[in-house]
Amino acid sequence: MxxxxxxxxxxxxxxxxxxSVNVPVFLTSTFAQKSPGVHSxxxxxxxxxxxxxxLEDSLAxxxxxxxxxxxxxxxxxxxxxxxxxxxxxxxxxxxxxxxGTYRMFTRLFEKYQLKFTFVNFDDASKxxxxxxxxxxxxWVETPTNPLMKLVDIKAVVEIAxxxxxxxxxxxxxxxxxLQRPIDLGADIVMHSAxxxxxxxxxxIAGALIAKDAELGEKLHFIQFASGGILGPxxxxxxxxGIKTLAxxxxxxSENGMAVAKYLESHPAVAQVIYPGLESHPQYELAKAQMxxxxxxxxxxxxxxKKEDAIRFLEKVRVFTLAESLxxxxxxxxxxxxxxxxxxPAEKRxxxxxxxxxxxxxxxxxxxxxxxxxxxxxFS
Numbered sequence: 256m257x258x259x260x261x262x263x264x265x266x267x268x269x270x271x272x273x274x275s276v277n278v279p280v281f282l283t284s285t286f287a288q289k290s291p292g293v294h295s296x297x298x299x300x301x302x303x304x305x306x307x308x309x310l311e312d313s314l315a316x317x318x319x320x321x322x323x324x325x326x327x328x329x330x331x332x333x334x335x336x337x338x339x340x341x342x343x344x345x346x347x348x349x350x351x352x353x354x355g356t357y358r359m360f361t362r363l364f365e366k367y368q369l370k371f372t373f374v375n376f377d378d379a380s381k382x383x384x385x386x387x388x389x390x391x392x393x394w395v396e397t398p399t400n401p402l403m404k405l406v407d408i409k410a411v412v413e414i415a416x417x418x419x420x421x422x423x424x425x426x427x428x429x430x431x432x433l434q435r436p437i438d439l440g441a442d443i444v445m446h447s448a449x450x451x452x453x454x455x456x457x458x459i460a461g462a463l464i465a466k467d468a469e470l471g472e473k474l475h476f477i478q479f480a481s482g483g484i485l486g487p488x489x490x491x492x493x494x495x496g497i498k499t500l501a502x503x504x505x506x507x508s509e510n511g512m513a514v515a516k517y518l519e520s521h522p523a524v525a526q527v528i529y530p531g532l533e534s535h536p537q538y539e540l541a542k543a544q545m546x547x548x549x550x551x552x553x554x555x556x557x558x559x560k561k562e563d564a565i566r567f568l569e570k571v572r573v574f575t576l577a578e579s580l581x582x583x584x585x586x587x588x589x590x591x592x593x594x595x596x597x598x599p600a601e602k603r604x605x606x607x608x609x610x611x612x613x614x615x616x617x618x619x620x621x622x623x624x625x626x627x628x629x630x631x632x633f634s
Contacts, residue, residue: 258435266315314446324462329460333356334483335481346369346372349397358597379413382394392420402465421470425445427446432547505547511548521633525555553590557612558560561610567632
């Protein structure tokens with residue numbers, strides 16, 4: 256199947272008892288057995304639930320993986336990946352990370368003797384320089400949050416080849432419509448399914464997709480043993496969101512480009528960071544690795560003042576000042592005070608997450624209305 260067909264039909268089946276076109280929401284904790292240990296494949300909903308299974312099958316299909324798993328949040332999914340590791344293992348991670356990922360790495364898992372090294376992945380050789388015989392995982396975000404840096408997934412995979420190192424990619428910003436890391440050699444794909452997969456700002460969810468069945472089974476055991484599962488109703492909402500993923504992300508990308516070009520021409524704006532602009536330092540990589548460029552845009556002010564960013568954010572009306580991203584509605588965010596506040600100020604400054612940086616999640620409204628809203632906020 257091609258992608259637009261997969262989001263609707265990939266891994267999906269009509270419900271066998273009634274022929275229901277949509278998977279029912281199986282609100283049950285347990286399942287009747289014919290004899291002790293003899294059942295239909297479902298015993299207890301922490302291990303498997305038919306609604307969650309339908310979502311997990313869809314996730315595997317759209318990312319071209321062997322096994323999909325659905326979690327109560329994106330961070331629960333990351334937690335599951337880290338539990339593959341043992342004390343003393345080392346993780347090499349891209350330096351420009353989502354704040355919650357950085358917080359989990361440094362404030363939770365470091366105390367369990369995991370070592371994290373944060374590197375600018377612009378130059379793949381920098382990754383090779385810090386790999387040791389204890390390195391077991393390379394953690395990638397591309398595009399990154401919030402500075403929209405790109406990572407060459409193929410180059411990272413090549414560095415890890417033959418070294419017993421897993422490559423995991425946070426594909427939240429790109430979505431499988433724009434980028435499929437497993438096709439580029441990655442072992443694990445992670446999504447905050449709260450964002451584009453759900454797409455309507457009405458659910459908190461996470462996802463993992465494993466490249467091969469053996470790795471998928473290891474991750475499933477951790478999910479089952481740790482219990483960070485997604486409930487059946489939330490699974491239904493994400494599955495419903497996936498059915499319109501291709502249409503939505505296409506519109507997000509069109510509007511993202513229109514907004515980025517508008518911002519690039521505005522006299523109050525110093526820098527616009529969007530992979531689809533030729534001014535982006537990794538524009539050629541974006542064209543090679545991504546189908547289109549998405550709806551995430553970051554920018555800074557020529558004044559460099561936090562006050563100008565805050566004033567701007569207080570004045571938007573079509574854009575909503577809120578955390579999160581990837582919904583049908585446009586959102587505006589101040590990373591230093593909101594999504595990335597858990598990263599120490601000196602680390603933010605080192606990365607370039609300045610106090611005048613604004614991150615936009617461009618929705619699917621009419622682009623003319625979005626640009627008019629931004630124009631009023633600048634005035």
